[in-house]
Amino acid sequence: MKYKINLLSLRQSSWLDRTIYFFLNYLRYILVITQIVVIGVFFYKFKVDQAIVDLTEAVAQKKEIITVSQPLIQEAHDVNFKLQQAETITTNQDKTVSMVDYFLSVFPQDLTLNKLTINVGNLKTEGITQNVAALQVFYLRLKKDKRFSLIDITSIKKTDAGYDFSLNLNQFN
Numbered sequence: 001m002k003y004k005i006n007l008l009s010l011r012q013s014s015w016l017d018r019t020i021y022f023f024l025n026y027l028r029y030i031l032v033i034t035q036i037v038v039i040g041v042f043f044y045k046f047k048v049d050q051a052i053v054d055l056t057e058a059v060a061q062k063k064e065i066i067t068v069s070q071p072l073i074q075e076a077h078d079v080n081f082k083l084q085q086a087e088t089i090t091t092n093q094d095k096t097v098s099m100v101d102y103f104l105s106v107f108p109q110d111l112t113l114n115k116l117t118i119n120v121g122n123l124k125t126e127g128i129t130q131n132v133a134a135l136q137v138f139y140l141r142l143k144k145d146k147r148f149s150l151i152d153i154t155s156i157k158k159t160d161a162g163y164d165f166s167l168n169l170n171q172f173n
Contacts (some may be wrong), residue, residue: 045132092120099123099172110134114164123148123169130162139167148172 013021096118103123107113110131117124129135135156142151149171157164 095172096120099147103169103173106138106141106145107139108134111138111165121170123167123172124163125167125169126168127160128159128162128164132156132163135163135165142169148173 099121100118100123111127111129111134113125113127115124115126135153139151139153142148148169150168152168152170154166154168155164
């Protein structure tokens, strides 16, 4: 049996010694972990940079599409505006034709037209008649049909040829 006897006294380690011991034994682990983190961040930066490049290219491509399609969009707006204008004009023409057709269909034979002014939804007539009762019947028929919101006999004058009258018909329905 052998015994080992250490006759040297145990030395108290100082703060500096403990620090050096810690750095020498554990610093390598800290460095390895730090390097792994740095490499991970480095690769993540590559991934983020590639995503930024891809998004920049996508934005540039979409801007190019918008630039190319802008004249087409403007032309579509212009065509739409022209179609709306044409629709308005045809609607007004149809309304005017309907108004004139109605007016002429109910106009009595005893009345003679001298002047007919046509606006959208409005008629202004001047004429002559020998029979005032025919004008009254015509006026009452227009009131009864209610195709015009406002029917107004503006003037009736007795002349040598008969009775001159002016009739305003407004707001054709």
